[in-house]
Amino acid sequence: MIRAYKLQPGDTPTPFPVSERWGNAGTDIGRLDPALVLTTDSGRRIVRATARPRRRWKLPFLLTPTERAFFETLHKKVDGATRPFYFIEDTGGPALLVRKEKDFTAPESSDSPAFIDGDLVTLYTYLLDLTEEPATVVL
Numbered sequence: 001m002i003r004a005y006k007l008q009p010g011d012t013p014t015p016f017p018v019s020e021r022w023g024n025a026g027t028d029i030g031r032l033d034p035a036l037v038l039t040t041d042s043g044r045r046i047v048r049a050t051a052r053p054r055r056r057w058k059l060p061f062l063l064t065p066t067e068r069a070f071f072e073t074l075h076k077k078v079d080g081a082t083r084p085f086y087f088i089e090d091t092g093g094p095a096l097l098v099r100k101e102k103d104f105t106a107p108e109s110s111d112s113p114a115f116i117d118g119d120l121v122t123l124y125t126y127l128l129d130l131t132e133e134p135a136t137v138v139l
Contacts, residue, residue: 004088005060006095008059013088013095017067020059020128025101044068054132055096057087063124064116068106075104101129 004013004022036048063071078085081102086095106126112122 002090005074005084006086008087008094009086011086013086017070018063020061023082028099054134056132057098057130059127059128059130061128062109062111063106063126064121065124068124068126071106071128074102075100080104087130097131097133099133101127 002015006013040046046071061067063069071085077083079098081099084097084099088095089097109123109125112123114123115121
């Protein structure tokens, strides 16, 4: 499965340089609460089901410095959680409007340093947290 992103609908998808680490305890692909809760001025709560629940992805990565730079660049392009962008779960699949986590944190991994192709490389862990946005969000 190759994941990708694009900033605008007409853009060419940019594939992620690495796949996430499946089997990790942090992996979670789930759905957010499908209910919309409205509170009136008098304090009355109205709960309505939304048409479709929003999805959320928590994708753990183990990154080399180059791969870390890719995700840091994505973070800067979308200004953290400020600008939604399109996430493609698998190439050829639909592009879903999402927001990522507010802060970019990719600390050095406990598996670091490691030898990759004969070079000693620092490894970083990163948890990409994406939340699907309603399709009505204007970019």
